[in-house]
Amino acid sequence: MRTDQPKTIRLSDYQAPDYLIKETHLTFDLHEDYALVHAQLIMQRNPELDAQLPVLTLVGQELVLERIALNDQELTANDYQLTETDISLQPTTAEFTIDSTVRIEPQNNTALEGLYKSGKMFCTQCEAEGFRKITYYLDRPDVMSRFTTTITAEQQGYPVLLSNGNLVASGEEGERHWTTWQDPFPKPAYLFALVAGDLWCVEDKFTTMSQREVTLRIFVEPENIDKCQHAMNSLKKSMRWDEQVYGREYDLDIFMIVAVNDFNMGAMENKGLNIFNSSCVLAKAQTATDTAFQRVEGVVAHEYFHNWSGNRVTCRDWFQLSLKEGFTVFRDSEFSADMNSRPVKRMEDVAFLRTHQYAEDAGPMAHPVRPAEYMEISNFYTVTIYEKGAEVVRMIHTLLGAENFRKGSDLYFQRHDGQAVTCDDFVAAMQDASGIDLTQFKRWYSQAGTPRLQVTDEYDAASQTYKLHFEQSCPATPNQTEKQPLVIPVKMGLVGGCGLDMPIQLADEVNAQGTERVFAITQAEQTLTFSNVPQQPIPSLLRGYSAPVILQYNYSRDQLMFLMANDNDSFNRWEAGQQLALAVLKEVTEQIINNQEVQIDGRLIKALSAVLADSRLDQAVVAQMFTLPSEAYVIEQIPEADAGAICKACDLVRKHIATSFYEEFHELYLELSTISAQTPYIAEAEHFARRSLQNIALKYAMLTGSEDMEDLCLQQFETADNMTERLAALSYLVNGLSRAKSDAVLASFSKEFAHDSLVMDLWFSVQASSPKAGDLEHLRALMAHDLFSLKNPNKVRAVIGAFANQNLLHFHDDNGSGYAFLADQVIALDSLNPQIAARMLTPLTRWRRFKPHSQALMRAQLERIKAKAQLSADVFEVISKTLA
CATH class of the missing domain: 2.60.40.1730 (tricorn interacting facor f3 domain)
Incomplete structure (x- = not known):
């Protein structure tokens, strides 16, 4: 200290x-x-x-x-x-x-x-x-x-x-x-x-592309030996995928994974001996959710891929951290997309990026993908380094194309094997292999903040000419007030009135070059002019989220409905729905703040009705499209946000959707739950999709207060053969039943799983994140539980982290008690584990996002922490930058 x-x-x-x-x-x-x-x-x-x-x-x-x-x-x-x-x-x-x-x-x-x-x-x-x-x-x-x-x-x-x-x-x-x-x-x-x-292990073999046999071992404590097979399967898939997609072969005689219960991070790629947080390696149907299965698969892949992008070629200094992390996150994201649903993976990644990384960009800890300075390097294992770093690599892939990107990665590994290098070395390999100049593109590594891309258009029916005007900018961030234009790849299509993509032909081109193109926006202001456009199109911009920017195009709600129903790009169909839902949520929030009668735009229901009726859509995509933007994301969209009003607005809109589609949800749930009951649990994409839609239907139907659905939910809780269905039912019951009934359900769950630390983390988190059950009195009772410990990062995240990051109604209570509670825990944690203490601080660092009353209360708690005589470097850096 x-x-x-x-x-x-x-x-x-x-x-x-x-x-x-x-x-x-x-x-x-x-x-x-x-x-x-x-x-x-x-x-x-x-x-x-x-x-x-x-x-x-x-x-x-x-x-x-x-x-x-x-x-x-x-x-x-x-x-x-x-x-x-x-x-x-x-x-x-x-x-x-x-x-x-x-x-x-x-x-x-x-x-x-x-x-x-x-x-x-x-x-x-x-x-x-x-x-x-x-x-x-x-x-x-x-x-x-x-x-x-x-x-x-x-x-x-x-x-x-x-x-x-x-x-x-x-x-x-x-x-x-x-x-x-x-x-x-x-x-x-x-x-x-x-x-x-005292560890047991599961052993397997893998034959590499050069016919070498590698021994694979996963070590766990004896009671967890039956939870390793999914991780082993994931490892073998990762090894084969890396050979096929990147030509990377494993280089030792043995590869080992060890699961430990006390770990600050998710996992660590130590050469030949990966050490994992047990939550990222242990999985079986009865104790792990589909999300956990997918997380295990993704983290196992991530750490294995580091063998080349991080170990064989490592970073020269910690400022280059994204050299290994951004590249490897991109690799594991592509792997997960290949193993599961590619559109849903992209939706999940972008939702996380916009909720967490964009908030970091807008806050006091904003920093470039390659930071210029730090006090404590542990504070820079951030969503900017990892997720935005991955988006920067993805943009290189988009600009170069898959073939040239592979040539670039081959050259990078060949040129720098056994070396400690920089982000510039990575970009140079991509540039040299492709012949594409990436000099201006490198600004993505040195400029902080989330760029804004404002787009306007004009159509001339007489000449059949359509113009798109782009204007890029980026707000000031700490120590960076002046921003230079970036290279922004815009993947796009032009959607005609019949819902089909139109041929794309620039004014200086003889013929159309397909119906979907990638254009590099490189100037502060830039115009694209298209010819032979027979009717006013609706632009489908940033398909697949081709750049991590905030798109500002004045879509009408009718246009968003049209894109939801017709866009050829699955991501942009979802994106149109998210923007429509966000507009409705902001409108309802304003009505609540102004004490007006709440009126919910019927176009949202009409658009969602079309989604339910579209048999072409993957079930997982339907589930995503019925998932509204989170309260945390909405907060980031509203200046001086009133968290209480936003939480109330989200609740009202969800209940309105539930009431509007009750019959459809009820019927859909019965159909899907019957299939689930007759189908053994399988950890594969098709089954993940069915269970996700089944649980979304149950969630909405439960919001109506229907006693029939309450009975069905209890039945799912009691009879499900997998944790995905069981935990979902538990969560809906905790938020939907009376306190006495929900306590009985919680007691039943804890009695059955008290011996399983990871499952009990889920039990803790369901309660801590619940707007109904997770008040401070209940939170303190959870912290007094025999299985809770401030020394265990997983327990801290399950209770304190879940409360501060997910239970926004109680955390942002107008009396400030939630802020004081978090400050107390940060102070206590700082003497035990400074890394975790600094990470728990994040919700308080957003204090400038909220209404003045909340700002004053949050700042007071930050000042209280800062006034402590002994602070770790981790917490000191975050506090000093937050209050600057």
Whole structure:
């Protein structure tokens, strides 16, 4: 913990390391109340720098130094300088060896960085700067070394000892045993991993495209051994997909995944030994929802894909974090789209982007995809780095086309294998392979904020000429007031009155070039002129959401209805429905604020009726089109938002839809639930689609208060053979039944699943996010539950995170109690786990979005947190930028 202001790290100050580490030899001596870490570092002066030998500084935190030697010469305290954060000494030769021993206490490491204990298991998390809590080291991503790791521990409690690479030796010494692992590929310290515990494993084999056989193992605690098969299937699909789509083959003899219960993130791509939050690897029908199955598949793919986009080619410095994360998120998104419903995957990704990343762009923590500075790197594992970074890669794919993009990725991996590189290197490979100039495009990496693309049109019937005028802009963000024009790929079509796409022909073209085109908007103002347009079209813009911008085109509600029914692009059909619903929600919110009679535009019901009647639509798409924009998204669209009025408006519109379609929902639910009851659970796209539409029908029908639907919902809760249907029913019952009845249902659920930590996280979250059940009194009761712990990030997210991010009615109560509650939890968490504390702060950082009364209450809680004598660098940075 600290009271001084953390140092700002700037990209412009980057310097290559003075020294490199050729080989790293580690020995871990693990005990219940301490661990000894012996490190031998074979080092050299960086050959790319001059021959002088500057002072060597190795970073280290929370370490007790037992001994240190230089070239086998034991050093005394007079030979080095030791501080709380590093050790400095003077090498005398260009090549030398450092030997050290440190003592650490993994069992007391609640920050879950470095080496720590999750339950009875030792495990590590070293990204971004956790390795410095293990031993003194050059803990930076551009220092890559070959690691050999030996682990010793008591055999009975820790029969499994794992690290990166291939197992090269093992043995026993009385009651203790040891293993030695060797990773043949140079890697930075952040990719180091160690696991020791009493684990069982599921094993399989994979034959690569060059006919090498790879052993696959997933390690879990014994009680979870029956929840691994989906992750194993996902891993094998990922490996085959990466070979087929990117030509990337796995390079070690073994690939391992370990599930741990206490983990700050989703998972970590450590070379050959991926460590996962258990929520991202464990799945079976009775305990995991369809969403969880898809998440497991996506996260397994993401971490596996990192083997090339992150491990074999890594980032030079942490400012380049999106080099590996943005590219890999794009890869896992494409994989998931291929495995499931491509349109629905795009809808889900864009909804998440616009709700969370656009809010980040509009807030005090706004930063470019490649930030220019940071205080604490853990704060920059953000939706901008990941999701917007993926959108930037997607735009390159759109501009180059699939064939040229593949050539670019091949060149990138070939050119930089074994190197630590930059975002510029990635773009250069794409440019060199395709011959397309991406110089201006690189502004996406350096400019923060969400661009606005304003579009107007004009049609001349006499000349059959149609013009689209584009004007791009971007609002000021912290430290960036002036913005330059970006390259914005606009994928579009022109929809005629019959609902079909019209041929697209620019004025200077002899013939039409298809009915769907991609145009690059590169200027602040730009006009496209189309010829041979026989009637006034409706422009279908940003198909597939071809650029992460806010589109401003003055569609009428009738035009949106028309596009919902006719657009050739599934995404834009959904998008038209979202914009129509948003306009209605904003209108109803205004009526509530002004104490007017609420009148809901009937065109929304008419448009949704056409969706239900369209047999061509995938069931999953129908479910998405009946999912209104979230309250959080609506808040971002209204200046000085009144959260209470918005929540009420969303509730009224949902109930209006429910009442309008009750008969259809009732009939649809009976039809789909009958099929589900007769069909064994299958984790595949067609079945995901059916269950999603079945649950949407049940959700809306329950909103009518129908006793018949209440009985059907209880029946689904009691008889469902899968968690997807069971949890949905539980949620609808908690929000629809009287408190006494819902308490009985909750008690029944917890009695059955009290032994399963992940399922109980769902139980916590249903209540914490419920506008009916999740008041502060109930929230505090959840936190007093025996299974809740502030030390477990999953529990924190399930209760505190669900309340602050999803239960907006209670969180934004006008008395400010929700804000005070969150501030209390952030203060408590900061002394335990600063990373999680800083992430929990996010809802309060949005304080400028709300009405003045709420702003004052939220700011007061931020000031209260800031006034605390001891704040971590993580929380200090967020607070200081939020209040600036």
